[in-house]
Amino acid sequence: MSTKRGLFIMAVILNILEVFSAPENSIKPINSLPKGVSGCKRDDHLSECVQKGLQDMLKISKNGIPELNIMPVDPFVVRKATVQFENSLVQGKASVKNMKVIGLDNAVIEDSDFKINGKLTQYKGVIRLPYLKVEGSYKANIFINNNKISSSGEFNANLTDIVAKFDSTGEIYEKDGRNYIRFTSLNYEPTVGNMQLYANGLVPDENLNNALVELANENWRRAYQSLFSSTRPSWEPLIIKYFNSILEHVPWDLLLLEN
Secondary structure (H helix, E strand, O other), rough: OHHHHHHHHHHHHHOOOOOOOOOOOOOOOOOOOOOOOEEEEOOHHHHHHHHHHHHHHHHHHHHEEEOOOOOOOOOOEEEEEEEEEEEEEEEEEHHHHHHHEEEEOEEEEEEEEEEEOEEEEEEEEEEEEEEEEEEEEEEEEEEEEOOOEEEEEEEEEEEEEEEEEEEEEEEEEEEEEEEEEEEEEEEEEEEEEEEEEEOOOOOOOHHHHHHHHHHHHHHHHHHHHHHHHHHHHHHHHHHHHHHHHOOOOOOOHHHEEEE
């Protein structure tokens, strides 16, 4: 029982690490890319160009890109979000407020392979983040062995040496006489060098709360992959929706230039 309650911390934080708030769709399609962002030619160097373009985009996204309605990415702030999780360990729902993610602008795209086949695209690559710091407040209702536990408080997590291999597919579609691109699937496998978690308010007793946190920190690596896989259905659609809500304002001919 105590082990599962300690691992509950991991379930909540692994879910909220995947939360992306989609931008409002109040902007119109753009006619030119923002300063510092350039399109790519369809030649033998397409993958390298895409990699450089995304790296440049990350750099200028630190303070946000108003033309694309992209919020500042460092810190990346989520005012409010709700996540659900269910696996063999725990099940329940958690709401998160004022979550702040620090370290995203240090991401490095280490490898890229971008392919186009007619109207279909595939993009594989590797992203490395030296560290991420996440903090915020939470309120959760969980069930362990049919016993309901309600908790609320503050949380933080420090992750180091994060490497994510990703494989995505997309499609080119027509809207209002112009072509656009959107993601249709996204699969990625992040590995984490180390993770330190903390949360208060898990239980009223402070000593027991700290013991549960310590238990989670001792066992996170063993349960990480299982928790990550089981929570995929809740966060994957959110990430795809986030990126597509940006791409729907960027005509494809601005991204892929004629030779």
